[in-house]
Amino acid sequence: MKIDKKVWLYGILLAAVILFPLIITNQYYMQVLILVFIWSIAVYGLNTITGLTGQLSLAHAGFFAIGAYGLGLLTVKGEIPFWLAFIVAIILTAIISLGIGLIALRTKSHFFAIYTMSVGFMIYLIIYKSNLTGGVRGLIGIPNPSPIGPLRFESMISYYYLMLFFLILTIFVMYRIVHSLLGKTFVAIRNSEELAQTLGISVMKNKLLAFVLSAAFAGMAGALYASHVRFIGPQMADIHVAFELLLYLLVGGIGTLAGPIIGTLIVVVLTQMLQFLEEFRMLVFGPIVVLLILFYPRGIVGGYLMWKAKRNRKMDVGVTKSKEGDARAIND
Template sequence: MKMTKKTYLLLALLVAALLFPILVPNQYYLQILILVFIWTIAVYGLNTITGLTGQLSLAHAGFFAIGAYSLGLLTINAGIPFWAAFVLAIVITTIISFFIGIVALRTKSHFFAIYTMSVGFLIYLIIYKSELTGGVRGLIGIPNPAPIGPLTFESIQSYYYLMLFFLLLTIFFMYRLFHSLLGKTFVAIRNSEELAETLGISVMRNKLLAFVISAGVASLSGALYASYVRFLGPQMADIHVAFEILLYLLVGGIGTLAGPLIGTFIVVVLTQMLQFLEEFRMLVFGPIVVLLILFYPRGIVGGYLMWRAKRAKKQKVAEASSTKGENGNAVNH
């Protein structure tokens, strides 16, 4: 099998990610990358419903929080083993999202966004007011991930590789989804629901499936976050978290495969670099993001793909003109 430049680049990035903790054993950098990995998974979840089917969901922080709190409550209160609780947390979130989606997806465009924002706020209020979740105090003492054979997860390096594993698993899943018939069905719905219906596609069923997948991936991210931070507060379900996840997606590129990873990495790293400005960092960061969205409305990856498509089109036109000219010269001779 012939190796392309893209394949070599992906292999180089994978090797760099695997060797990073060995070559750069700086705990601060590792912590930043762990957060990048966790939030990237959440952004991939949002990209499923917003990028592929075109439905702007603002309940994503709520599903993220449900996954995190489910893991915490199942391990602390119910005493369920970590990995069983981890799986159950995702199952619980997908079941809840199924019933929410049945109602939410009866609305369209900005009504859907408003409804899901209300759902997210309701989840925040439940977590904030409920004694079960600890209310304002939150949950403390979430256990470390249980060992898997000889593998233990106590050091920062072990957490790095654990989060990297789940990120790679998510990217592989998304790659298969993007290139599957189901993924193309989601895109057809995004382009035109009326046309999709005329082709025999069940719009409601497929949008609901995308919504459930989106929530499930978000809950995976939330459960990983809970296992890493080991403390949860109601602010993680706040609407500003949903907008942060949306920002990562906008910067990287909605509906693209690499957009969530690139957008999350850039925004999180840039935010950390501007920490010395404290509360004034948004005065620098805000205009940068606005300019990026103005000049690259489809995000960094989307802008690059458009530029590459235009360049390929120009090359085809130039080759066609050159071929036509050669044929003309041959006839004249």
């Protein structure tokens, strides 16, 4: 049986990621990749609402913070077992997003973006001012994930594989959504809400579902982040975090399956490489990002897919002309 080239490529990439900590023992590199895995999960959530349904949500950092603080408060102050608190934090984020989405999704276009940005700022203020969350001091002492049977999550390498597991799970779920009727419904709404309505699609219901799924992924990423760093503060809900997540998505490729992880990897690694410039690193990083977005408006993955589609069309045209030439030669 012939194996598709994509299967070989994905298999090689997966093997490389799995073997990475066994070959490269530098913990700094592992730390960077762990952050890439966590942020990628959040960006996949953003891609659900922004990439698939075309709704620009700027409350994503707020949902990320709700997941993080949900886990932190339940484990530190509620003394609830880690994995139960983890699940409850995700559910709590989804429920809060449901209430917000019922109002937010009645607006459209830039009004929706402004509304969600305001919601994100409100979440930031609540965390910043509340005594329950620790206010500006933040929340410390968040525990490590509890052991699962013989598996313990106390070392850097164990965290690496745990975050990798959740990233692979997220990609698998997103793959199933994108290639399902639900994913096609989301894309139909993104292309034309009016046409989707004429086809009998419940636009509000599906946009709300996409919004809640998006927030749930963000909440899961936030909970994983809190368990990794073990200290969280209100700055994680700041609007600049929401724009960073959007930047990761734009660079990788909005609406694509591989875009979130590729964009996050490139931007995070590039940012780390420019750390030595301190506050001047944006003088280098900024123009690079601007040029990338100018020449690849659909992101790196989107640009590659467009190039591949054009190449296939040219090849199809060439084959068609060749067949027409052969047919004329036979007739002559």
